Amino acid sequence: MNIPIPPSFHPDAGQSDIFPDKGEYVLKVSIGNPPFDLYAIADTGSDLFWAQCLPCDQCYPQKNPKYDPKSSSTYRNVACPSKRCQLLGTTSCAPPSNTCNYTYGYAAGSLTQGVLATETLTFASTEGSPVPLPNVVFGCGHNNTGTFNENEMGLAGLGRGSISLISQISPSFGGRRFSHCLVPFNTPPTISSKMSIGSGSEVSGPGTVTTSLVASQDSTFYVVTLNGISVGSTYLPFNSSGAVTKGNMIIDSGTPPTIVPRDFYNRLEAEVKSVVKLTRIDDPQLRPQLCYGRNVQAQGPLLTAHFDGNADVVLKQTSTFIEAKDGIFCFAMTPIDGPGGIVGNFAQTDHLIGFDLDGNTVSFKPIDCTKL
Template sequence: MANILCFNLCLFALNMLLYLTTFEAYNPGFSVQLIRKNSSYSPFSISNHFHKHKHRHLPFSRVPKKPLASGPFTRVISNNGDFLMKLSLGSPPVEIYGLIDTGSDLVWTQCIPCNNCYKQKNPMFEPQRSGTYSSIPCDSEECNLVPGQTCSPQKLCGYSYGYADSSVTQGVLSRETTTFSSTNGDSTVVEGIVFGCGHKNTGTFNENDMGIIGLGGGPLSLVSQVGAKYGGRRFSQCLVPFHTDPNSSGTISFGEASDVSGEGVVTTPLVSAEGQTLYLVTLKGISVGDKFVPFDCSNEISKGNIMIDSGTPATYLPQEVYDQL
């Protein structure tokens, strides 16, 4: 993938707005807060474990110019290069901190029983304790959308979902009520979110990771699932650099709450690729001081030569571009 670049927005402060313009129903949208792992707001503030992910990458955007007075609101915390987003699953709600990943679609968390799983600090989600949990059958439309689907003897939809760093989650595709805290102090409930209840999960995870929140462009991503209720499939993301106050935070906003406009705002178009749900843009070059380093000296710039992925902390460049830089 010599032409694909993965940009860490925390390092480059790259701010972009994602717009997917399918509107199905009016709703002003909601915002989710991003907070650091060592913040006093974080449940993981006591420990400071490091981990290195090589698959997922980094997101984009800015705080909405007018935060909604009553939109759903959830914290997201810095996790040594990745970011964790808090949401609650089930009835009664159970807090889940998942890695936000614009490079994949599936939303999943570790579920009991989980005999072959990575170590997790917080309690795992127990489907049997939720009054709103349901497994998705094999013959459902949703089951046809998930990779590696299998059918259990109980006719339930099994899945196997892999990542570029060889991490894998396997489990049962399920449906659950998701609860977001709100900017006005109330709770906002979104029913029927499809997610993976992972019973076998391996890879480069640490004990703070409770799963992954897929924010890609596919139909199973959180962006797509909430899009019909909150002003279309669009979102914006504001991240904070690591050297700032650990109690500072960023946000993810969905629907109309994701609008980023006003003085100083710049945008770049997304590039569509057939069969792809990734977020691609075109990189023409990189400026170092007053020196411009072109991506391609022949001026034959390929459209969509950079991928934005919030699950990969590092920035990757083709060797020839790296050497010039």
């Protein structure tokens, strides 16, 4: 069935389902005409939206059928050279067809290569009727390698860059903003939560706290300032000296653990160990992680992340200790040798988080995401 494209629309908000997937979260996106359901990793730490495309010269195994551009009446290759081709810095022209070839890599070593194209994406809306959005630029990936699993049909880049899915589609829904709610790790994959896009996706009401986004050299990232973390009632500053550099953390839904500088991590781990009155489990396969039995999710300390602007976000025990093996729960943070870090998706669970690209803020509201 062909979708009629309205000349103009302005629903309250676009909506999409997000499902948990083995430490990542996949966003349901309908692409093409007729619509083809795509489940792509929801990633606020990158910009490009791409899908595994036929023909797949070198693709990772995928459980669902791969997207076939030939089956869609609205697929178009991006011309090269063109302004759209330049939205991504890693493109090249491929004569004689002059397709816009791209290469896009990730910190974990994953890589996608293919051609930039445009397609119609269809989203649900709070008005109830599906909304088709024509001419969205995406990557048709013909060579995709890395740490992807069979449920992931691509990746939805939700960063701040001009080619990101959010930058392209949110103006059609009335504003450059979106919010998501991530269900806890190991929630059954049949339980989804919602992402809202545009006007009406604002996070507000009792319990909401807001911090400022910090300008960054890399236009992709949502950068915030973390002043410190409290373990129970004990406050630990981000830096031992007490001085905090603005913009020291990236909020990244595509990275599971929270990553902090080694000195900060060592102080956090030592305080957690001193508070938890349980026997530590030393599993050779999990070393050097700090691990305990199942009771730690009930008896472990509450951690509170203190962001700039008095934005205090309480992390539940279910997001502080994650089941790494049957009955073994490990501290969901990891150290890095560097000055900054990442707020991973474990720490984001059971919070409605709103990103406002125009207002340069991020808001957090504690909520049971399985009830959305």
